[in-house]
Amino acid sequence: MTVFDELQQAIINGQAALAKELTKKGLDSGKKPRDFFPNAIIPAMDEVGRRMRECEFFIPEVLIAARASRAATDLLRPLLVGDEAVQAAGxxxxxxxxxxxxxxxxxxxxxxxxxxxxxxxxxxxxxxxxxxxxxxxxxxxxxxxxxxxxxxxxxxxxxxxxxxxxxxxxxxxxxxxxxxxxxxxxxxxxxxxxxxxxxxxxxxxxxxxxxxx
Amino acid sequence: MTENKTYRITLRPTHAELRAAAGTPLRDVLFEQGVEFPCGGQGRCRGCRVRVMEGTAGINPAQRERLSSEEIEAGWRLACQCTVESDLVIELLQWDAAILVDDTVFAFQPRSGLGVAVDLGTTTLVAQLLDLSTGRVLAVRTALNGQARFGADVMSRIQFGVADGGQRQLTEMIRRQIGGLIEQLLFAASLTCAEIADIVLVGNTVMHHLFCGFDVAPLSHYPFESERTGLARLGARELGWKFAGDPPVRFLPCLGGFVGSDVLAGIMATKLAESQNVQGLVDLGTNGEIVIGNRERMLCASTAAGPAFEGARISMGMRAATGAISEVTAEEGKLHCHVVGNAAPRGLCGSGLVDAVATGLELEVIQPSGRLAGGDAQWMLAPPVALTQSDVRELQLAKAAIAAGLRILLERWGNPELHRLYLAGAFGNYINRASARRIGLIDFPSEKVEAAGNTALLGAKLALFSLDGEDGSFQEVRRRIEHVSLNEDARFQDVFVEELTFPQSVHARD
Incomplete structure (x- = not known):
């Protein structure tokens, strides 16, 4: 599993500390901050959304997954400032x-x-x-x-x-x-x-x- | 003239025969028969499903959205969306409601004359006629609150009330209905022309305002507080009632927010305000009400539990009537379902729902997260009745609202040891206490939890004896009760989310 795959799993499982650690690990190994979104965070939350729709996840699971996602994005956001290639979706x-x-x-x-x-x-x-x-x-x-x-x-x-x-x-x-x-x-x-x-x-x-x- | 044409409507299984003019909304016809409209007759739920066995009833987009094509083919319709256009034979999914009255023996100071006590509930009305010199109940009448056709819960009632002319319509309707109930009481006791000395009503804040004719608009939005919550004194004549002697009519004071005099009456009935030990009172309704306290200090709150305990929004939910699974147990892994009336199972009522989930947790068919094990969409209880994944989710929401409210009130009080917890209302009588504990709804040992019956009505009867002469025990107790607005508690939503999950195992805590 790549670090992106691991991060994706950690977010889905709601493991905030692990998500933070994996994000750091990814950055240390030279991954670009902007690449975390399409390769780990967005697909993770899409999966959370799918599980929520199918009643597999309920409010608590969704909230802890979102918290894990935030642990990753909090590290990444400051690094994205000034990156011309990144445009917020809105x-x-x-x-x-x-x-x-x-x-x-x-x-x-x-x-x-x-x-x-x-x-x-x-x-x-x-x-x-x-x-x-x-x-x-x-x-x-x-x-x-x-x-x-x-x-x-x-x-x-x-x-x-x-x-x-x-x-x-x-x-x-x-x-x-x-x-x-x-x-x-x-x-x-x-x-x-x-x-x-x-x-x-x-x-x-x-x-x-x-x-x- | 086609406008004057009337049709014959036969109901199954009650065999009631009715007549209605062409074009009459089926909602109006069936409401008189006790059929309820959980969403207020707006086609937003499936609660008023009926099956047309003979005759025709039209189908519209709202029904297509709520009913499957198989159901439509089989004759199922949403009664709220249909009008009478032919002779009809209709099978009702709902049966007559069993409404809890009160027959508790209570101590009182005799006075002369007749008294009437009324429990004005959002869903049901109960009125009793008493001989005040003996305390004897001379007659009882129950009915469904006629306003329910405009919305099942207090919020939808308010929504109707704030619309043009809505408040007046609701006020006139409830005054007329209760006046009629009192007439029936006198008639039943063969006392038609007798004078009534006193009439006392209790109910939540919304029912209080609608009956008294006070504006419900302040209750429609944050901070959900009205200024007109005091003891309301009215005369029979100004309410449009023609009783001999023009008796005084009193609606007991509200406690704050949506918590009304039905809870104050419950506090009086359970003697919670006289207790040295800390006790609790919980009414497990659509609007759950909670009191924690003793003679020193009492805290009360309301919490929106939704209608799951009444079987609404549950896929095969129904009231505790014939055909409802009311108890679920397991022995050596094998399920036993008790069906009301020993009939073929047709649905699941509130107590059965709580039992089913508690049993499912024990059998590990349901995970503490609420997820059905193995990702199944449903768990068959007794064919054709099954518990679905979304049913468990609905119960989680209701359970969390009550459990979070209880937890926050106890914390606010300083986490006292709770010596007794009274469960008020019909549901409190039926619910299995061990199951309620297993799902984390009422997390107290069974021996501390006591079904207290219709404490609102009992309290209203006590008020007939203690309110007169301004000795004012009710007013005095009211001053010692503090209303806690849970929606303003910063921790409520966090605690609510924590309480959404079921306990791992109940044994660990004993």
Whole structure:
């Protein structure tokens, strides 16, 4: 097994310490920081996504795998700064909408997007529309990902989209929405660009949308 | 005139014969018969499935999304999506609900007249008529909360309430329904024209607000707090009730967040507020409620457990009715399933689900991670009833919500030794305590866990005797209870994720 294969396994198994160690080992042996993503981290999280979809992995397994992935990316990110050949897949501003404090689902999506090569600006929970607008401006984001877990707070997704429109930023970003009560029909009705029914779907969607943004 | 045409509808297995006008939503017809609509009749779940045995009922995209083509072919429909367009013979998947009433003997100070105690639940209503001089229950009436057709849980009820005119509709509906129940109580006791001295209601904060006519909008979003949570005093006449003597109507005070007077009543009924030792009270409902404390200090919280304990969102889930697997045990590796009514197995109710997973963990058919061993998609319990991988996941979510809530309240209290844990409500009566412990839901030795029955109703009855004259024991106890908002606890989501996994083995901890 190559060090990339070993790292991929360590991430899938959720072994954060081992993932960190293997990343160091790879760097020491002369592997380029940017090569870790297509050869280990992205395929690992794709596999995690597949296992999640097939009910093999549940929230705890996904979270520990994401933590292991982060152990690797934390080492790699600083080394990528200034590498002209590396371009982030996109900049995603994400958060749970105003009035809602649920963040497990949002965190899983954020960590998976990060492993897929996106730069994440996580605004946390109970996020007011103004904060989203500000972050899109400040970070020059091209994707906004909104989460809500309650039928009563999901209406605030609409308010966030309208705030982006009012600020003249709507055409600059692609908006994806998700969360237990959210449906495709709801996403369409509020003028979002897409709905991800689970974290892997959100990653796929973000990849597709960012390519056209 | 075609508009006036009515059709005959026959229900199986109840054999009820009904008539309904052409075009009537099947939802309205069946709701009167006790059929429930878990998603509020929006075609988002499969809870209201019925099988059309004779006649026709249309199919629409919402049904195609939820039903397989084999099911559609076999006549299965989502009742909430159909209207009456022909004579029909329908097989119901759901049966009549068994609603828990209270027949506990309790101590009281006699007073004169008649009293009515009402447990206003999100799903079910129970009302009792009492002779206040003897404490004797003269009549009992139960019903499903009529608002349930607009959403099974409190959040969807709020969502309906904040929409245009929704709140008024819900308020009028519940007042009318409870007024009707009280009329039935008087009729049943042959006391139709008698004066009622006192009417006491208990219920969660949302039920309190909807009954009293208080705005539910503050409960729709963070921080989920309303200011109008105090003891509500109303008159029968202003509620549109015509009872002799215009009796006073009181809705007992809420405790904070969604935790309402049903929990306050439970605290009074279990005498938790008088106990020297630390005790707990847990109501395992869709909105799980938890109290930890003693006479010095009490903490309460609610936690969204979802409907798994009621068999909803479980692939073959059903209520504890005929045909439901209610107990699962294993002897020398061989499975035994007890089926309600000794009928052919048709589904799995909440207690059966908890038993099945506990047994699966013991047999190592289910791993502590919740994964079915060998990557199987399902585990056959008693054909055709099987437990699927996603059923286990649903139970993990419900279990984690309760277990995390309990853990955080105990930590906040200072990790006291818990001397007794009362389980309130119907589910608490049926659940196997050893199984509840095996899955890590109620992680306490069986001898410390006690099924306490309908403590909300018992507490409401006690209030009929102690509330009058402002001696105010209820009000005084309420001041000693602190509401903990779990969603604001920074650790809740971490503890919740930890609690998603099942314990390795229960023996290790004894």
């Amino acid at each position: 900049v995603v501003v994400c958060g749970t909408v105003k009035g809602d404090l649920h963040d497990i689902g949002k965190n899983i999506v954020a960590m998976m997007l990060e492993s897929a090569g996106f730069r994440i600006v996580d605004l946390g929970v109970d996020v007011a529309p103004e904060k989203i607008v500000q972050a899109v401006k400040d970070e020059n984001a091209n994707v906004v990902a909104l989460s809500a877990l309650l039928t009563t707070t999901m209406v605030n997704m609409k308010g966030s989209i309208e705030a982006l429109k009012a600020a003249g930023l709507r055409d600059k970003v692609k908006i994806l929405v998700g969360g237990a009560p959210v449906t495709d029909a709801w996403a369409n009705s509020i003028g979002a660009d897409g709905y991800g029914k689970d974290a892997p779907a959100a990653v796929e969607l973000a990849r597709r949308l960012a390519a056209t943004a």
